[in-house]
Amino acid sequence: MLPRSMRTAGVDLPGVGSKKDVPLISYRPLQTEMDSRSDQSRTESDTGEHASSQVEASPMKTTWYCPLNLSTVSEKEEDGIIYTVTDKPQHGGPSLQSSGHRTQCVKAGTEEKLVLHLIHSSSMDDSSFISIFLSTYRSFTSTQRVLDILTDRLGNPPGESNSPTRQAFNKAVCTIFSTWLSEYPEDFLSLGEPTRLLRLTPLLPAEEPGADVRGRLLKIAEELSERSLIADHLPDSSNTSPQTSPPEPSKFDATSILGFPSSVIAEQLTKIETELFLRLVPYHCLGSLWSQRDKKGKEGQCWSVRATVRQFNRLANAVTASCLWQTDLKTQQRSRLLEKWISVAEACRARKNFSSLYSVVSALQSNPIHRLRKTWQETDREAVKRYEELAYIFSEKDNYSQSRELLKEEGTSKSSNTDHKVNNRRHTSSAQGTVPYLGIFLTDLTMLDAAVKDRLENGYINFDKRRREFEVLAKIRLLQSSCRNSTFRTDESFLHWYHSVPTLTEEESALSAVTSSVVDADGIFDFPSPVNHLLSRLAKHMKSPSVSCLDVDSSPPPNDPTPSALTTPTNVVKSHRRSVSCGNTPSNNTPGAGPDMRILKIRMDLQDGNLYRSILVTSNDKTPTVISTALEKHNQDPCQASKYELIQLLPEGKELTIPATGNVFYAMSSASMDFLLRRQGGNTPIGSPLLNNETSATFPRIKAKGRRLVRTLF
Numbered sequence: 001m002l003p004r005s006m007r008t009a010g011v012d013l014p015g016v017g018s019k020k021d022v023p024l025i026s027y028r029p030l031q032t033e034m035d036s037r038s039d040q041s042r043t044e045s046d047t048g049e050h051a052s053s054q055v056e057a058s059p060m061k062t063t064w065y066c067p068l069n070l071s072t073v074s075e076k077e078e079d080g081i082i083y084t085v086t087d088k089p090q091h092g093g094p095s096l097q098s099s100g101h102r103t104q105c106v107k108a109g110t111e112e113k114l115v116l117h118l119i120h121s122s123s124m125d126d127s128s129f130i131s132i133f134l135s136t137y138r139s140f141t142s143t144q145r146v147l148d149i150l151t152d153r154l155g156n157p158p159g160e161s162n163s164p165t166r167q168a169f170n171k172a173v174c175t176i177f178s179t180w181l182s183e184y185p186e187d188f189l190s191l192g193e194p195t196r197l198l199r200l201t202p203l204l205p206a207e208e209p210g211a212d213v214r215g216r217l218l219k220i221a222e223e224l225s226e227r228s229l230i231a232d233h234l235p236d237s238s239n240t241s242p243q244t245s246p247p248e249p250s251k252f253d254a255t256s257i258l259g260f261p262s263s264v265i266a267e268q269l270t271k272i273e274t275e276l277f278l279r280l281v282p283y284h285c286l287g288s289l290w291s292q293r294d295k296k297g298k299e300g301q302c303w304s305v306r307a308t309v310r311q312f313n314r315l316a317n318a319v320t321a322s323c324l325w326q327t328d329l330k331t332q333q334r335s336r337l338l339e340k341w342i343s344v345a346e347a348c349r350a351r352k353n354f355s356s357l358y359s360v361v362s363a364l365q366s367n368p369i370h371r372l373r374k375t376w377q378e379t380d381r382e383a384v385k386r387y388e389e390l391a392y393i394f395s396e397k398d399n400y401s402q403s404r405e406l407l408k409e410e411g412t413s414k415s416s417n418t419d420h421k422v423n424n425r426r427h428t429s430s431a432q433g434t435v436p437y438l439g440i441f442l443t444d445l446t447m448l449d450a451a452v453k454d455r456l457e458n459g460y461i462n463f464d465k466r467r468r469e470f471e472v473l474a475k476i477r478l479l480q481s482s483c484r485n486s487t488f489r490t491d492e493s494f495l496h497w498y499h500s501v502p503t504l505t506e507e508e509s510a511l512s513a514v515t516s517s518v519v520d521a522d523g524i525f526d527f528p529s530p531v532n533h534l535l536s537r538l539a540k541h542m543k544s545p546s547v548s549c550l551d552v553d554s555s556p557p558p559n560d561p562t563p564s565a566l567t568t569p570t571n572v573v574k575s576h577r578r579s580v581s582c583g584n585t586p587s588n589n590t591p592g593a594g595p596d597m598r599i600l601k602i603r604m605d606l607q608d609g610n611l612y613r614s615i616l617v618t619s620n621d622k623t624p625t626v627i628s629t630a631l632e633k634h635n636q637d638p639c640q641a642s643k644y645e646l647i648q649l650l651p652e653g654k655e656l657t658i659p660a661t662g663n664v665f666y667a668m669s670s671a672s673m674d675f676l677l678r679r680q681g682g683n684t685p686i687g688s689p690l691l692n693n694e695t696s697a698t699f700p701r702i703k704a705k706g707r708r709l710v711r712t713l714f
Contacts, residue, residue: 080113081106082460105129108460111141115149119172128470134180135473136466139288140454143187147196150176154203170205177204177213185220186281193228194221252502254322255333258340260494266347268495269315269356271488273435276311277355278483280304282473285441287449308438312359318501319363323372325502335378338364342387349390352410352434354403361391400440407436411479433483436476444472598665602630602646602675619665626664630677649674 072087083104103125106117114133121129137146154173159165180187188197201217204210257265284290284302293302323337341360348357363369364387376384393402411434452465597618613633617626623646628638630646646664648656650672658667 075107076104080460081109081117082456083107106463108456108462108464110460111145112149114461114463115141115146116153118150118176119153119169122172122175123168130176130179132463132466132470134184135283135470136286138283139286139449139466139469140461143191144196147200151196151200151203154200170210174205174209174213177217178209181213181216188217188220189223191224194224197221197224248500252321252325252500254326254329254337256497257322258336260491260497262340262343262347264491264494265344266351266353266356267488268491268498269344269348270351270353270435270486271490272311273308273353273355274433274483274486274488276304276308277435278480280308280438280476280480282476282480285438285445285473285476286469287442287446288454290442291446291449305438305442308355312355312438314501315356315359316363316366317503318498319360320366320369321501321504323369324504331374331378334372334375335380338369338375338379339383342383342390345390346386349393354393354406354437355435357390358394358437358439361387361394365391394437400443403437403440407434407440407475407479410434411436411475411482432486434479435483436479441472441476445469448472598668598673600626600664600668600673600675602626602633602677604630604634604636604677617664619663621664623658623660623662623664623667627677630675634677643680644677645680647676647678648672649676 071089074085074087076083076085084107085102085104088101088103105126106114106121106129109117114137117126118130118133121127150173157166157169159169191197197217198221201214201221204214204217206214281304284305290302290305292298293306319341322341323334329337341364345357345360345364348354348360393406394400395402448465448468452468453462454465455462597616600615600617602613602615613630615626615629615633624641627641627644627646631641631644632638645660646658648658648668650656650669655676656669658664
């Protein structure tokens with residue numbers, strides 16, 4: 001059986017074209033003697049296993065080919081770089097002596113040789129190398145290191161002055177820096193100081209286009225110098241910078257959203273999303289960078305993705321707050337709000353604004369809103385049906401295949417292919433660009449980073465992995481290009497309402513839903529009356545200004561780029577315990593009022609820092625249940641609960657291990673509410689360093705089926 005990577009290859013056939021796949025029926029090792037190779041091929045083509053053993057024994061001399069057109073693909077190592085070489089003879093016969101075309105591209109190499117290949121790539125028919133390298137190099141090296149290697153090479157150029165060799169060298173160097181400055185100017189601005197640029201610019205060619213490149217670099221060096229001088233002479237203004245005052249919750253009117261046409265709301269949301277998407281730096285989405293965003297010292301990393309995440313959560317919060325903030329709303333009023341947001345989601349779909357569409361859908365599918373059963377019963381049936389159709393777009397089935405298909409069909413088209421009707425009329429759109437749900441690309445790049453090794457066994461950097469990552473980044477850039485000519489009007493009245501929405505924590509949302517259900521008799525809980533009585537008391541207690549959520553210490557402020565997540569759409573039915581886990585709620589010892597409870601703060605030693613999550617624990621909860629809940633809140637696999645132990649962190653650095661089958665409520669000490677999850681048998685950090693901790697808290701988690709898909713794809 002041929003290896004999977006060798007089963008098909010692109011070949012040219014008469015009348016078929018070059019895009020068809022033709023199965024390979026044999027392959028063989030290259031020989032040093034051309035004449036003997038032709039004879040040997042007739043013998044070895046009938047024995048796949050024999051050829052396979054020789055391929056494994058001598059990988060640098062491997063070739064495989066399709067006998068129908070005798071194209072061969074081989075690998076060779078030369079001066080610190082492994083190349084994939086493709087030979088396409090123009091005439092029949094396997095001999096390379098016949099006239100043909102040879103191309104080669106980099107598969108892997110050392111850091112220095114990959115940087116220097118930027119200069120040689122254009123002369124080796126590897127025209128895509130510069131674009132791929134500039135898009136992905138930050139995952140294996142730094143801007144400073146690349147500049148140092150190129151500067152050293154410019155100090156020792158090949159050939160004599162004005163010789164063809166020197167002219168070709170100068171042209172290649174100018175192409176590299178011109179492309180780099182045009183597409184990634186922030187790389188140079190992030191250097192902090194101008195020393196490297198001042199050392200580089202005198203080595204560049206004085207004639208055009210070198211003179212233009214030198215001028216642009218010197219301008220950046222001047223700007224860096226000015227920044228340095230200002231930073232040295234101005235006092236620290238970090239504590240005196242103006243702060244945006246938070247909205248006043250008492251002035252927030254949830255129902256005023258009903259006065260805005262859905263088309264206006266969708267246009268304003270699309271305007272915000274489009275501006276953010278155009279500012280997105282594609283390489284910020286690389287799994288190796290995004291997964292490190294919360295590490296100490298990297299708080300500013302991936303700022304453009306953080307901005308998109310922040311907007312995603314802000315909109316989801318606006319949907320949730322409008323439906324739950326005013327707890328005295330009647331069922332009919334709340335139903336009208338649901339219908340309004342469904343209509344807004346439809347309008348976002350028509351504008352191909354998939355980011356806002358998914359944000360609205362996620363909010364409607366979150367626990368607090370999903371559980372308003374009576375409100376949903378009062379909602380127009382046709383609206384609910386359209387909502388379900390919109391939600392299906394983001395189904396996790398087959399790795400978001402529905403979303404991917406829509407992006408493929410509508411990504412660069414001028415309008416959306418909506419085939420549903422609104423008010424008995426077909427809904428049409430003049431949308432110009434497509435704003436995707438960024439979570440799909442983050443998922444792909446995170447899975448790719450986890451599944452494919454960064455380096456080969458010999459230590460060479462795996463540049464084939466960078467090519468795969470570039471394919472995903474190229475899709476983002478293509479969608480960005482479709483948005484560049486989009487135009488929008490500004491509606492200040494809606495924007496004022498949008499920015500006046502108070503921020504709800506997960507716990508506040510849950511308890512607002514409880515309060516709303518009590519006031520409106522919304523039958524959302526099918527539990528015995530003592531439990532409903534307990535929830536009612538919790539809702540009243542939540543109104544007290546002295547109550548604060550335990551996630552405050554670990555959760556970012558409302559304007560932080562990485563706010564807490566909404567519940568993912570596929571997990572819309574949860575236990576009531578999680579929905580009411582908020583506040584410093586004291587134990588309830590009233591007989592008949594349900595189980596006693598406490599709020600615990602549980603952290604895990606993750607790579608992205610010590611993050612606390614608040615967990616509601618009742619007197620009925622055993623250790624495995626609490627551990628599973630904590631794992632789920634930390635975006636870990638709750639099925640792995642048996643591998644961890646629950647540790648209570650006591651004053652003076654003491655620890656108390658909760659028994660594996662014990663009752664947490666009674667086993668714990670009242671001296672502290674701080675807990676730690678730890679792997680059994682040591683202090684090993686929780687979770688896989690590759691995958692478990694890389695999933696964004698905002699976007700849906702990569703589930704076990706996704707990991708199986710990774711193994712299949714890669």
